[in-house]
Amino acid sequence: MCLGIPGRIVKIDDVEKKLATVDVSGVKRQVNVACVVSDAHPVESCIGDWVLIHVGFAMSRINEAEAAETLKILHELGEAQAEMEAMRLSGAI
């Protein structure tokens, strides 16, 4: 919950609701991108962005190298597995 996990925005689902699909090490999941968009960087331009995701909300844009490092560490910590499992479970609602 507090560490978050990096993912890459692969699809915009709803511009008005600011919803997009991210790919987190192969797990796809819808997230809210309201906190990482601005007039200069609207929802439509988010495809390909790497973001740090906390409980289904993209909270910060990060660069690709940073994302890869963080993912690696989270896997080592066992944190990524738990987070992805939670994503998978709730995806099945």
Next chain:
Amino acid sequence: MKYVDEFRDREKAATLVKKIQGLVSEIAITKDRPIAIMEVCGGHTHSIFRYGIEGMLPKEIELVHGPGCPVCVLPMGRIDDCVAVAERPEVICTTFGDAMRVPGSRKSLLQAKADGADVRMVYSPMDSLALARKNPDREVVFFGIGFETTMPSTALTILQAEAEGITNFSVFCNHITIVPTIKAILDSPDLQLDGFLGPGHVSMVIGTKPYEFVSRYYRRPMVVAGFEPLDVLQSIWMVLKQIKDGRAEIENQYARIVPDDGNDRALEAVAKVYELREFFEWRGLGSIDHSGVRIRDDYAVYDAEQKFAMPNIKIADPKSCQCGEVLKGVIKPWQCKVFGTACTPETPLGALMVSSEGACAAYYQYGGIKKQAVAS
């Protein structure tokens, strides 16, 4: 230094440890007690134990594990209130996995689920809203916890529910805020701290400015830190450097994620939906003024406390628990009378044993690693 070998960048880690040792030898001469640095955030506690960071540091440094795990500080009364609502037949109660295991005075949410209540684990408050959409004849309640890192997510979910006109969704708000808590710690008479590692992801939302009182009024250094082992080591070095130079400043080691002004969009949503409570009860720490938020009257229909007239009961922590003393760094987890006996991660008595970000669970899981690292 066995565990330095595990790092991706072992040379950098070893260099940092050496630099830390160098600084400590310059500082320690004037000191007769260890240099106490508190990591406020549970994410740091987790990294510190997982990588055996304490074992790499010179013995003159003591890391004090602060109250920054939102699961660990949930008081019993709030769990009891949530269980009571979850047990209503019309309610679907939703929350994050860890929160389900926190003991209440009667039972945890997980036990309530075993007894027949409709309690579901979700990954996001948005999943909870989706459940409300799908089950218009049920009341879906989200047990919202967390510091400023997760506060925007529930605020935005409530705003989304409003935009869609969904009325069978509400949040039982247990969000807490870090600044008054750090202040309460600094005011505590039985505590001696020389500096802080500031929380990384809370600061991603609020920025670094809200901590200025720590340096200005309390004259303590604080370094907002990232979560990788090298981040933590570098941040400890930065705190020590300030101590050695006689400075007290707020520095940002995690600038790649933390902007000094925080995240406008997130703060805007938080300010719209939430207001400060007069006080909030913390497990182990008691009541802290202005340390929690509640949902504003404009969004009362989304406030589970108002919807279900929750009693907000106060329940004292069990007598055998010493969570408060552990949280304040007065004793170490293993010094608690029930540590590892009556209180284990499988059967937690106190909430510090529930989440891997809690100091007791971390010691229980990784204590052996730490001792090994010291020995080698």
